[in-house]
Amino acid sequence: MRLIGLPFLALAVASCAPTVAQQNEPLPSLHQRLMTLDTHLDTPVWFSNPHWKFGDRHDWHTDLAQVDLGRMETGALDGGMFVIYTRQGPLTPQGFADAKAFAFKRLDEIHRTMAAYPSRIELVATADQAVRADKAGLRFAFISIENSYPLGEDLSLLQKFYDGGVRMAGPVHSKDNQFADSATGSNTWKGLSPLGRKWVAEMNRLGMVIDGSHSSDAAFDQLLELSKAPIILSHSGPKAMWDHNRNIDDDRIRRLAAKGGAVCMNSVFLTKMVYTDERNRLSDMADNIASLSAAEQAKLTADIRKLDATAPVQDTDFENFMRNLLYLLKVAGPDHVCIGADWDGGGGVRGFEDITALPKVTERLLAAGYSEADIAKIWSGNVLRILRAADAAKGG
Numbered sequence: 001m002r003l004i005g006l007p008f009l010a011l012a013v014a015s016c017a018p019t020v021a022q023q024n025e026p027l028p029s030l031h032q033r034l035m036t037l038d039t040h041l042d043t044p045v046w047f048s049n050p051h052w053k054f055g056d057r058h059d060w061h062t063d064l065a066q067v068d069l070g071r072m073e074t075g076a077l078d079g080g081m082f083v084i085y086t087r088q089g090p091l092t093p094q095g096f097a098d099a100k101a102f103a104f105k106r107l108d109e110i111h112r113t114m115a116a117y118p119s120r121i122e123l124v125a126t127a128d129q130a131v132r133a134d135k136a137g138l139r140f141a142f143i144s145i146e147n148s149y150p151l152g153e154d155l156s157l158l159q160k161f162y163d164g165g166v167r168m169a170g171p172v173h174s175k176d177n178q179f180a181d182s183a184t185g186s187n188t189w190k191g192l193s194p195l196g197r198k199w200v201a202e203m204n205r206l207g208m209v210i211d212g213s214h215s216s217d218a219a220f221d222q223l224l225e226l227s228k229a230p231i232i233l234s235h236s237g238p239k240a241m242w243d244h245n246r247n248i249d250d251d252r253i254r255r256l257a258a259k260g261g262a263v264c265m266n267s268v269f270l271t272k273m274v275y276t277d278e279r280n281r282l283s284d285m286a287d288n289i290a291s292l293s294a295a296e297q298a299k300l301t302a303d304i305r306k307l308d309a310t311a312p313v314q315d316t317d318f319e320n321f322m323r324n325l326l327y328l329l330k331v332a333g334p335d336h337v338c339i340g341a342d343w344d345g346g347g348g349v350r351g352f353e354d355i356t357a358l359p360k361v362t363e364r365l366l367a368a369g370y371s372e373a374d375i376a377k378i379w380s381g382n383v384l385r386i387l388r389a390a391d392a393a394k395g396g
Ligand SMILES: [Zn+2]
Pocket: 146, 214, 235, 342, 345
């Protein structure tokens, strides 16, 4: 639902005959009517940038962000999981302390940003709250954690993040940490560490959804085996389509589905990732973009977009994204697929540059023969079911 202002409009015209303009107004498309969500929005990386406003509508050509409220409206993206991402640092008391301070600051920034737009978006913590917000014509924001590194060795911090509204978390990011091996790590623990096993129990006790994206295959297997609630892969893809450690093989997709979980289709790791020296130089600058002046940010953006045209990180397109999504749907079935394209975290390919392209996904799913009910599950129903299942299993 994104028909903001419609109740008022309906009241205003209730007693009048429709005008020609109203008669000619196109009916909302299926995509506009559906409740849509993306399970991995890295957009909070922008929230501390003084030259960037979440409430504005930016353009991909002149801005590096891929999600904002304006484009959520255009692309009819109703909500999603806004991520507290913490870069992996040293597994030392100081490393843990720095990461903890960073993650709580990011949590606070998410709260402040959402609170600045009370008539447009609402922070939510349950499936029911998200549905209510959607029905009221508001967008909705869940909060999730990518990389549990900021917890250090203190699992009681999970409760603090839960109290701050966080409802989904993954144990690890791109390097092994105190909880688990990373899909791109060095197999330190052969899966989960002893503390990682306790992390699973605490996640279940609180009713938080476990996110296995970025976990190694062995860690994924152990998450799946130990968790009392279905788990999610918030931004992953099928390994059979592109053989990368961040993607997941068919057997694991089927086992995840058999336990009620879902894989949310990523738009990263669809093909070879090419990082030229120039790309690395500009990416390092982009990591600290908030410290640059407005003019410097505009210059950096122009340089990156120029490079995107000549040497994209992924030389592929929306057609390939759809092939991967349709393959995933064949293996997992429509009850176990969702969408998590890693916007603002490296996602996006030609023809699928930002969230304004999302209606195309719905059109293509319809064209591929999926029913409206299936597409509704893919866009939000499956994730809401998993949130409810995690909540129902809590307390044990
Ligand atoms: Zn990620």
